[in-house]
Amino acid sequence: MQYSISQVAKASGVSARMLRHYDAIGLLTPASVAANGYRWYGRPELLRLQRILLLRRLGLGLAEIGAVLGDQVDEAAALRGHLAQLEEERRRLDRVIATVEETITDLAHARIDDPDRFFAGLRKDGATMRQSYRETFGEGAAVAFDTAQAAQVGLTAADYEHAAARSAALFRRLAAVMRSGAAPEDPAALDAVAEHYESVSHFWQPTAPAYAAMGGLYLNDPRQRELAERADPELPAWLARAIEAYARVRLVPPLGKA
Numbered sequence: 001m002q003y004s005i006s007q008v009a010k011a012s013g014v015s016a017r018m019l020r021h022y023d024a025i026g027l028l029t030p031a032s033v034a035a036n037g038y039r040w041y042g043r044p045e046l047l048r049l050q051r052i053l054l055l056r057r058l059g060l061g062l063a064e065i066g067a068v069l070g071d072q073v074d075e076a077a078a079l080r081g082h083l084a085q086l087e088e089e090r091r092r093l094d095r096v097i098a099t100v101e102e103t104i105t106d107l108a109h110a111r112i113d114d115p116d117r118f119f120a121g122l123r124k125d126g127a128t129m130r131q132s133y134r135e136t137f138g139e140g141a142a143v144a145f146d147t148a149q150a151a152q153v154g155l156t157a158a159d160y161e162h163a164a165a166r167s168a169a170l171f172r173r174l175a176a177v178m179r180s181g182a183a184p185e186d187p188a189a190l191d192a193v194a195e196h197y198e199s200v201s202h203f204w205q206p207t208a209p210a211y212a213a214m215g216g217l218y219l220n221d222p223r224q225r226e227l228a229e230r231a232d233p234e235l236p237a238w239l240a241r242a243i244e245a246y247a248r249v250r251l252v253p254p255l256g257k258a
Contacts, residue, residue, distance in 0.1 A: 215243030
């Protein structure tokens, strides 16, 4: 007994257009094609379609299914390969989920409940920080601080919340590198600190000595130390050394230049 393409489509839930596509790519060839172009399918074709649909539900692509049905790859091997892909995707999604959860936590901790009080405190702290930067790094840093402050005009409390969340995520990544056992001078540590240097460079291009001195803030400045300690109590000392190493190794001026 043979079935028309419309009968197969209705019974299987696969559209006639998709059945024609399966035919075009050699995945499911009709038992016969009439002179008028009508496709007819018999029991072997229906059984083959059943396997195609099963493998599709298991997530295999059409090319993989074609290999399985063409006896180029056994079904179990194809499914093991697909399982490995699914497990890797699960690990990727687990990492994404963990990142989203951490970001939600960071935003919750960074929430500003009283914006008026926050901005008043920000102005007061800014003046103190500018003076500290000027004394530690010189007038150039004070000018850069003014530039950074000017760039922040018009930012909302939500903007500051997101900035604080990004900062927390950066310190968490730095702490993860530290906990992996990387010494402050190791390439993995220097690569991680490069992200910190890039964030600083949005407003100021510190010289190697100035950037090395900035690392000391995570030991000597209570506000900066607290930011690092939230990620790991041991991070301030490690980060200070890693920043010093980054300045010494990665910010060396080209030969012939001071």
